[in-house]
Amino acid sequence: MNISGNTVLxxxxxxxxxxxxxxVFARRGNDVIICGRDERRLHAAKQAVPSLHTLACDVSVRSERHRLFEWATTEFPKVNMVVNNAGIQRETSFLTGAPELFDGESEIETNLTASIELSALFVPHFLTLDGRAAIINVTSGLAFIPLKSVPVYCATKAGLHSFSMSLRSQLAPTNISV
Incomplete structure (x- = not known):
């Protein structure tokens, strides 16, 4: 897969x-789309790298994932790479019943479910493209050597690693690299 001349989300x-x-992708001659929850951060990113295209979006919310897919494929029909990078890490203590699991954003939705669903949404689109496409899932060494203070984060990254290996195997005969 070439690392220039792509449209990357x-x-x-x-x-x-x-x-x-x-x-890095922008400097390599790619058309780069970024999304995130914080509009101020997206604005600052665009100030730093003016060629970026931005969309405020919370991938932990299913309807937002679908909105992101529709927007990206409509506005950028040549999108051929997705980097599933969004993630959150929270300290969680099961000694106290882990009430923090239910406060705020869900690590499971953000770190694992979003990457799986975005992959499911983009694969059929990628299969229609001429040329190579790619799904890049950002995991962590904590998938293999977990840290006790962030057990849910570690589990989501282990799950994402496992999913990536299975997806790579499924998509091996196609134009999509994982």
Missing amino acids: VTGGGAGIGLAIAT
Whole structure:
């Protein structure tokens, strides 16, 4: 797969690892779309890398994932890469019944479900394209060596790693790399 001349969607692209990935892709001559929950971060990212296209979107919400897919494939019909990077990490103590599991954003929806559903949405689109396409799932070493203070995060990253391996095998005979 060439790493230039693509149309790349990076979830969680407004800051951190996602913004770094988006910046490198933009510098390599790709058309880069980023999404994230925080409009201020998206604005700052666009200021830093003016060629970025941005969409405020919370991938932890199913309807938002569908809106993102529809927007991306309508506005950028040549989109051929998705970087599933959006993620959150929260300390969770099961010693207290883990009430923090239900406060705020869901690590499971953001870190695992969103990547699985976005892959399911984009695969049929990618199969219609001439040329290569790719799904890149950002996981963590914590998938293999978990940290006790963030057990849900570690589990979601292990699940995403397993999903990525299965998806890679399923898509091996197609134009899509994982």
